[in-house]
Amino acid sequence: MREINFAVGRPDPLSFPSDALAAAAAKIISSRGAELVNYPDGRGYEPLRNIASQRFERSEGRPVPLDEIVLTSGSMQALQLITEAFTEPGDTIVTESISYGGSLGVFRNRQVQIVPTPIDKQGLDTGELETVLKRLVAAGTPPKFIYTIPTHHNPTGSILPLERRKRLLELAREYDTLIVDDHCYGDIVFQSESVPSNLYQLVEDDRVVYVGSFSKILGPGVRQGYFMAPEVLQQRILANKIDGGTNTLSSMIVAEYLVNYLWEHIREINNVMKERKNAVVESLEEHFGVLGEEVWWTNPPGGMFVWVRIPTATDTRKALRLAAKRGLYYTPGQGFSAMGEDIPFLRIAYGFPNIEDIRRGVPILAECIKTAQRGDKELAA
Amino acid sequence: MREINFAVGRPDPLSFPSDALAAAAAKIISSRGAELVNYPDGRGYEPLRNIASQRFERSEGRPVPLDEIVLTSGSMQALQLITEAFTEPGDTIVTESISYGGSLGVFRNRQVQIVPTPIDKQGLDTGELETVLKRLVAAGTPPKFIYTIPTHHNPTGSILPLERRKRLLELAREYDTLIVDDHCYGDIVFQSESVPSNLYQLVEDDRVVYVGSFSKILGPGVRQGYFMAPEVLQQRILANKIDGGTNTLSSMIVAEYLVNYLWEHIREINNVMKERKNAVVESLEEHFGVLGEEVWWTNPPGGMFVWVRIPTATDTRKALRLAAKRGLYYTPGQGFSAMGEDIPFLRIAYGFPNIEDIRRGVPILAECIKTAQRGDKELAA
Numbered sequence: 001m002r003e004i005n006f007a008v009g010r011p012d013p014l015s016f017p018s019d020a021l022a023a024a025a026a027k028i029i030s031s032r033g034a035e036l037v038n039y040p041d042g043r044g045y046e047p048l049r050n051i052a053s054q055r056f057e058r059s060e061g062r063p064v065p066l067d068e069i070v071l072t073s074g075s076m077q078a079l080q081l082i083t084e085a086f087t088e089p090g091d092t093i094v095t096e097s098i099s100y101g102g103s104l105g106v107f108r109n110r111q112v113q114i115v116p117t118p119i120d121k122q123g124l125d126t127g128e129l130e131t132v133l134k135r136l137v138a139a140g141t142p143p144k145f146i147y148t149i150p151t152h153h154n155p156t157g158s159i160l161p162l163e164r165r166k167r168l169l170e171l172a173r174e175y176d177t178l179i180v181d182d183h184c185y186g187d188i189v190f191q192s193e194s195v196p197s198n199l200y201q202l203v204e205d206d207r208v209v210y211v212g213s214f215s216k217i218l219g220p221g222v223r224q225g226y227f228m229a230p231e232v233l234q235q236r237i238l239a240n241k242i243d244g245g246t247n248t249l250s251s252m253i254v255a256e257y258l259v260n261y262l263w264e265h266i267r268e269i270n271n272v273m274k275e276r277k278n279a280v281v282e283s284l285e286e287h288f289g290v291l292g293e294e295v296w297w298t299n300p301p302g303g304m305f306v307w308v309r310i311p312t313a314t315d316t317r318k319a320l321r322l323a324a325k326r327g328l329y330y331t332p333g334q335g336f337s338a339m340g341e342d343i344p345f346l347r348i349a350y351g352f353p354n355i356e357d358i359r360r361g362v363p364i365l366a367e368c369i370k371t372a373q374r375g376d377k378e379l380a381a
Numbered sequence: 382m383r384e385i386n387f388a389v390g391r392p393d394p395l396s397f398p399s400d401a402l403a404a405a406a407a408k409i410i411s412s413r414g415a416e417l418v419n420y421p422d423g424r425g426y427e428p429l430r431n432i433a434s435q436r437f438e439r440s441e442g443r444p445v446p447l448d449e450i451v452l453t454s455g456s457m458q459a460l461q462l463i464t465e466a467f468t469e470p471g472d473t474i475v476t477e478s479i480s481y482g483g484s485l486g487v488f489r490n491r492q493v494q495i496v497p498t499p500i501d502k503q504g505l506d507t508g509e510l511e512t513v514l515k516r517l518v519a520a521g522t523p524p525k526f527i528y529t530i531p532t533h534h535n536p537t538g539s540i541l542p543l544e545r546r547k548r549l550l551e552l553a554r555e556y557d558t559l560i561v562d563d564h565c566y567g568d569i570v571f572q573s574e575s576v577p578s579n580l581y582q583l584v585e586d587d588r589v590v591y592v593g594s595f596s597k598i599l600g601p602g603v604r605q606g607y608f609m610a611p612e613v614l615q616q617r618i619l620a621n622k623i624d625g626g627t628n629t630l631s632s633m634i635v636a637e638y639l640v641n642y643l644w645e646h647i648r649e650i651n652n653v654m655k656e657r658k659n660a661v662v663e664s665l666e667e668h669f670g671v672l673g674e675e676v677w678w679t680n681p682p683g684g685m686f687v688w689v690r691i692p693t694a695t696d697t698r699k700a701l702r703l704a705a706k707r708g709l710y711y712t713p714g715q716g717f718s719a720m721g722e723d724i725p726f727l728r729i730a731y732g733f734p735n736i737e738d739i740r741r742g743v744p745i746l747a748e749c750i751k752t753a754q755r756g757d758k759e760l761a762a
Contacts, residue, residue, distance in 0.1 A: 008419075008420065010418045010419060010420070011418050012418070013415040013416075013418045014415075016414055016415040016417065016418055017414075018410055018411055018412075018414035018415055019411060021410050021414055022406065022407040022408075022410035022411040022414065023407065025403065025406035025407060025410050025634070026403045026404065026406060026407035027403075029399055029402050029403035029406055029634075030399055030400060030403040031399075033397055033398075033399035033402055033403060034394040034395075034397040034399055035394075035602060036397065036599065036600035036601075036602030036603055037391045037392050037393070037394045037397055037600035037601070037602065037732075037733065038389075038391060038600070038601065038602055039389065039391070039601045039602070040601070040602055040604070073454055073624055073625070073628065074624065074625040074626075076623065076624055076625040077624050077625070080623065080624070102625075105623060106623060109621075109623055218417065219417035219418035219419070220417075220418070220419065220420040220421070220625060220626070221416060221417030221418065221419055221420070221421060221626075221628075221629035221630055222417055222628070222629075222630045223421070223624075223625065223626070223627075223628040223629070223630070240490075242457065242461065242486060242487060242490055243454055243455065243457055243458050243461070243604075244454070244455040244457040244458070244483075244601060244604065245455075245601070245602075245604070246604075247454065247602075247603070247604040247628045247630075247631050248602035248603075248604070249602055249603045249604070249628075249630070249631040249634060249635075250628050250630040250631045253406070253410075253630060254630075351418075352418065
């Protein structure tokens, strides 16, 4: 039985540029390898920070000064450092009610109070956010920051409209809190219409920290993430970065590769991703209709995930177990619930499985969910 | 003015194996690069853990089971995770009175109480340790662990004798505490007589965590450290490792290189290091005698540092400032004092500077120290 993995957000192994990366590695280690006897710079290897700046410039029209950019061991380390810098255990933060499980894990590990804010198909509901902020301030527990994924949300795929972005910034100013903008999926785009300006571009004061990653276009195994923050915030975040620095060997190889291939590789990745996303959506149309009227799914304009509403009566643990027995893996909705609730959703990550896996996997998933419906008797129990 | 750097413990850039490492990188990325689309394994890239096991076997006569070995982003991350696992802020730990500044920084960052134990030329004084442990237990503040560098101590170069190692383990058992054995300099050896067995080899229960590194033989820029710990301790340490895993790209390159060149490279490094250490000691003999009878220095059997006693009347800040003005950098004794005291010592790290730098630098250092002697008047003030 060949495993089908819809669980982990990772890129396609077949389009991994092994040979070009190998050539880049050989070249840069031959010429600059001896620099590895040094500890990494505090902000990390400059040529890779330069690429982060150019990525930002490509979408936002201006480069980010290199001293605002700090490389980290994946975006997870960035998020961990940010959380340690601005919260103590017991403090309050605000997230979207549905959010990335890895980030929620970082917050829970810090033992902060996660306050969810409702979302809709466009992302964070800023009207609801105002209510939440008002309530928290009145209760004497103002949030230390608002964590949001405004672009290609994980798992819902939503893109926050410009007006809401502006409102979000206004609210952050009004209630004097920070915003952490997780932009990790920003390069995986299927539609030509442009994404609204980034919060880091729109903000006019020192209130936004941007989290980015090279893992989504190369692979999590390179462990190259970063954050961008103005000096005053950056110093607080760096105060906890006592790890000896971010891996120079990996940074130099990734930089040497991306300096030549960044946009070409992103184009290639996006073509592959779009094909797979389409295969997921087509397969869902074909096989998930029978599950009833409650069921729906996203058709995301970018990112790596389709978010699927499944019937309320689903025994989600049973469905997961049944699927695993058939070699099929996915992440149940509970993993993305800010409150850790057992919600009738699941996420299909389509970066890793190929088209054949997708066409074979989706009907299996439909069967497992069907079999896992609680009967009336069970529902009454 | 060419800078002379005696400050940082890092290997020789001239003997850095750029070409062999470049070839190893090209080979392994071509063949296994696509694995980088996966998140690293929880314990890290297995072939590199295997090399850690073989290193241990070479000196201790038995390999360590691979599931006891966990790769980390440099040994600093290992130490940070260990500290987070076994202490809370305010807890007590025991260290040698003179210890590695980087480690002390990790402990201070955690806001633990560092209790120093006197050392002599053989390292930790186990008689004094017993007194310290007795006192701490009586005060209701038993230490969470004893942090020690038994082999090629940084900065003193001492090697703890076998009998003291055994006594240290007995005391840890008697007072029910853990031992963290920092073995980062274990491969840099100049003398053929063997170093006593490692604590991780001698221990008979789940009480010792071993910290190792590949940075000292390749370079801190590869960020490859590790710890070894029995299951019960390891699980507690791993609970805080939420960084997405240790850099696979760097691990695979380092492993591919070391699998062929580990012992050859260590031999080469040790030859270079020994030459430099000898140059430091000879230069000290020539130029430091004039500083008076209080002055002495170590002639270490391994490691990367010479520890120098300077006159008590030295204004250590002034000496440092004078040296910096002449482009000479070193670490003053205060950086290694567990209590952060301004002690009349300094450390010369001889891995990075070449022989010419050493012969030029030591007399400059002697002059700066001489100029920085406080007069009788100042001493009386």
